[in-house]
Amino acid sequence: MLQIDIVSVQPQMFRGFLEESIVARAVKKGAVRLNIVDLREFGEGRWRKVDDKPYGGGPGMLMKCGPWFAAVEKCGVRSAECGVDADAAHQASRTTRQPRVVMTDPKGRKFSQKDAEELAGEEHIVFMCGHYEGFDARIETLATDRFSVGDFVMTGGELAAAAMVDSIVRLLPGVLGGGAAATASESFGRTGLLEAPQYTHPPEFRGMKVPEVLLSGDHAKIESWKRAAATELTAKRRPDLLKKP
Numbered sequence: 001m002l003q004i005d006i007v008s009v010q011p012q013m014f015r016g017f018l019e020e021s022i023v024a025r026a027v028k029k030g031a032v033r034l035n036i037v038d039l040r041e042f043g044e045g046r047w048r049k050v051d052d053k054p055y056g057g058g059p060g061m062l063m064k065c066g067p068w069f070a071a072v073e074k075c076g077v078r079s080a081e082c083g084v085d086a087d088a089a090h091q092a093s094r095t096t097r098q099p100r101v102v103m104t105d106p107k108g109r110k111f112s113q114k115d116a117e118e119l120a121g122e123e124h125i126v127f128m129c130g131h132y133e134g135f136d137a138r139i140e141t142l143a144t145d146r147f148s149v150g151d152f153v154m155t156g157g158e159l160a161a162a163a164m165v166d167s168i169v170r171l172l173p174g175v176l177g178g179g180a181a182a183t184a185s186e187s188f189g190r191t192g193l194l195e196a197p198q199y200t201h202p203p204e205f206r207g208m209k210v211p212e213v214l215l216s217g218d219h220a221k222i223e224s225w226k227r228a229a230a231t232e233l234t235a236k237r238r239p240d241l242l243k244k245p
């Protein structure tokens with residue numbers, strides 16, 4: 001079973017996520033074990049300090065190394081095997097069966113469906129949620145992957161981690177009704193295209209009609225319409241997806 005640890009200084013932000021989502025159902029079904037780790041428990045001194053002023057000046061506070069190394073090591077990560085280069089650490093984790101350690105980071109690589117699929121095949125993932133002005137750069141050596149959820153800056157990594165965890169957990173066997181078929185034709189999936197437009201009852205709403213082919217019952221024709229519609233939509237909205245790498 002996939003084990004996911006999420007380390008955060010605001011663990012209460014995951015309350016709704018753990019109680020009210022597909023992820024909550026997946027936990028109940030035994031598809032995933034989700035453990036929220038309060039970074040503050042590894043904080044230093046009487047006030048359980050997890051942040052401090054940056055060397056060289058600058059606005060805000062940075063997250064300190066001590067609490068992060070202690071918390072991530074408590075999750076079963078042997079930090080000595082990680083490197084400053086997240087790509088090397090990624091490779092090391094694949095050969096040594098170390099957990100994948102995902103740092104949420106606007107400076108990281110943009111997270112994609114491919115990454116969700118790859119992580120869904122892992123046994124253990126640790127998510128690191130930053131806060132304040134971010135991490136002391138040495139904390140990066142813990143990470144096997146640094147992922148951004150888009151070119152914008154949020155206050156903390158909790159929503160980024162929740163988004164990634166949701167996209168991973170829904171791919172686990174038995175989580176979505178309909179199994180693999182439920183995700184087969186989805187955007188960014190096997191076809192590499194956006195999903196074709198979809199319709200439900202009624203067949204006509206305020207003058208807008210469902211394409212006739214979808215009401216025909218002819219499955220071959222429907223499949224071919226869906227492929228053409230998906231390609232057309234992708235060309236219109238995300239032409240970058242049609243370019244060969």
Ligand SMILES: C[S@@+](CC[C@H](N)C(=O)[O-])C[C@H]1O[C@@H](n2cnc3c(N)ncnc32)[C@H](O)[C@@H]1O
Pocket residue numbers: 103104105106107128129130131132133134135147148149150151152153154155156157158160
């Ligand atoms: C205020 S941000 C720090 C931004 C940092 N000073 C910079 O300019 O790159 C605090 C934390 O929120 C998380 N975060 C913010 N935006 C994110 C994004 N687009 N993707 C992933 N994590 C993000 C990261 O964990 C980050 O360390």
